[in-house]
Amino acid sequence: MRDEALKQALREAAIPVAPEAEERGRQVVEAAYAERAAPARSGAENRRPLPRLALALGIATLVTALLLSPAGAAVRDWVGEVVESSAPKPEPELARIPGGGRLLVQSAAGPWVVQPDGSRRLLGDYEEASWSPRGLFVAAAEGRTLSAVEPGGTPHWSLTSGARVRTPRWAPAGERIAYRSAEELRIVAGDGTDDRLLAGSTAPVAPAWSPSGDANLAYVSGGGKLQIVNSESRERLAAAPALPGVSRLEWGANGSAILEASPRALRLREVRARKVALPDLGTARTLPLPGSGISLTGAALAPERQAVAAVVTHWRDHGTSSEVLLFPPGAEKPRSLLTVPGSLGEVAWAPDGRRLLVAWPGANQWLFLPVGRGKPRAVANISTAFSPGERVASFPRVEGWCCVR
C-alpha cells in the first residue's frame, strides 16, 4: 500500500512547468524531424547510389541491427569492453604525481594542496582557490572574504569585499590578484592592499591574465564582449565579441592565444602583442568538435604552445561516452587520446605541457595522459582520499597543477 501511495504522490505532485515548455520543445523536435526527413526523401527520389556507398550503408545497417537486436547484446557488450579498455588499470592511491609539480584540488571540505609525493593537506574552509604564479601562496575565497594562504594552510592576509568573492586569479608576475565580486571585476595587490574596481559589469566567467607579465587581463563583460584591459592604467586595450555562452576563458600559449569555451563550442583567438601599439585580437578559429549531440565538459590551453585539450561527452541512445581530444597547434582536426564510457570531468595541463590530468568522477579516478610518448596512468579512490572522515565521499575538482620548475 505504501508503494501505491508513493506512486500516486509522484504522479500527482505539483511540479513547476513553464506553460510554453511543451510547445517550445515541440517546435524544436518537429524542426529536427523535418530536417531528418527531408534528405531521406530527396535521397529516395534521386536514388543512384555509388556501389561503395551502398556497401558502407549495408555494413552500417548490419552493425546497427546487430547492436540493437537482443541477439546483439553480446556484440554491444564487446563494444563496451573495447571502449573501456582504452583507460589504463588504476593504481589504488596517488603515490606520486606523474611528472611532478603540485596540485590544487577543491573538495566539499575545502581546497587541498597535493605534494609531488602524493601527500596532501587541507587548507581550510574555502569555497574556491587558485595558485599564485610560483605556488608560494594560494588565493582562496570564502563568502565575501578573499585570503592569501600559504600552501601549509597559514593565512597570510584577508580582505572583505562588498559581495561574495568569486574566481580569484593571481597575475603571473605575482603583483596582483583579480577577482569577481557580484558583477564587478576587482584587483588587489599581492600583499592585500590597494583593492580597487577594474570593471563594473562582467559575465560569470573567471578572468584570465596575460602570461607575458604585462599586467593585461582578459575578461568577458556583462554585454558579452571579450575585453582586454591593462590592470595598472585601466585602459581598455582591445575588445571583440565573446563566444556565445562562454563559460571558461584561458590565456596561454606564452600569451599568443586566448581560449574561449562554452558547453557546446571551443574557440581559439590569436593575440598579437605589439611593442609600440595596443595588442591586437586576431581572428578567432572555432575548433571542430566531432559529431552532433555532444557537450563540452572541460577544456584547457597548453601553457607554452597553442595546443588545446578538450573533454567531450557524446550523448547516444545507448548511453553516454566521453572522449579526451587534443588539438595540436594549427591542426584542423583533433586527435583522440582516450575514450571511456560515462562522463569525464575537467582537464588540466601539467606545467611542462607534457601531460594532462583528466577527472573521471564516474569511475572515481584521475587519469594522467601523456601528450606525446609514455604510458597513461590512472589513480583510483580519489573521492575517499579527499573526504577523510566524511560519511559520503564526494569527488573533488582539480583547480590547478603548479610549478614544475
Added chain:
Amino acid sequence: MQVEDGAGERRLVREAQDGSGAAMARLYSLHWRGAYRAAYLVVHDAAAAEDIAQDAFLAAVDALDRFDRRRPFRPWLHRIVVNRALDWARREALRRRVHGAESVFEPLPPPEEIGGELMTALKELPADQRAVVVLRHLLEYTPGEIARMLELPRGTVNSRLRRGLDRLRGAAEAKAFSEEGR
C-alpha cells in the same frame, strides 16, 4: 489524452520512421509530460528538465531510423531521460560544491501544493537514489529493467531503492503516503 497501447505505439514509430510528421508529433504529445516529470523529479530544476526532455526527443529523432520497431518506445525514451538527468544532477552537485549555490538562472519557486513534503524529501536524496525511485515508482519499471537501463548491477539498484525509500519514509509518515502505511 488517449493513451496508445503497445501496438498503437509501434505503429506510430513505424509511421514516423516512414516520414510521417503527424506520427512523430503524436509520439511527442504522448510522452513529453512523462519525460519532463521524470526529468524534473531527478533534477528538481524546471529549466534543466525542459532541456533534458527536449534533448531526449532530439536523440530519439536522431536514432529513429535505427530503432528496432519490435521494442517499446517508452522505456527507450525514459532510459535516455533518466541517464541525462543523472549526468546533469552530478554535474550540478559538483558545480555547487565548487561554486556555491549561486545559479546563473533564477529557479522557479518550489511547489507547495500536492506532495510538497514528498518533493522536499525526494530532493534531499542523492541523485542516484532519486533516479531509481522515479524509475520504480513513477515509471513502474522493475528492478531488473532499471538495472539494464542504468547499466548497474541489480543489487545496486535494489540497495539504492531501499535506501531511498527508507529516507522517504520519514517524510511519508508526516504526510501523503504515510496515511496508508499507518
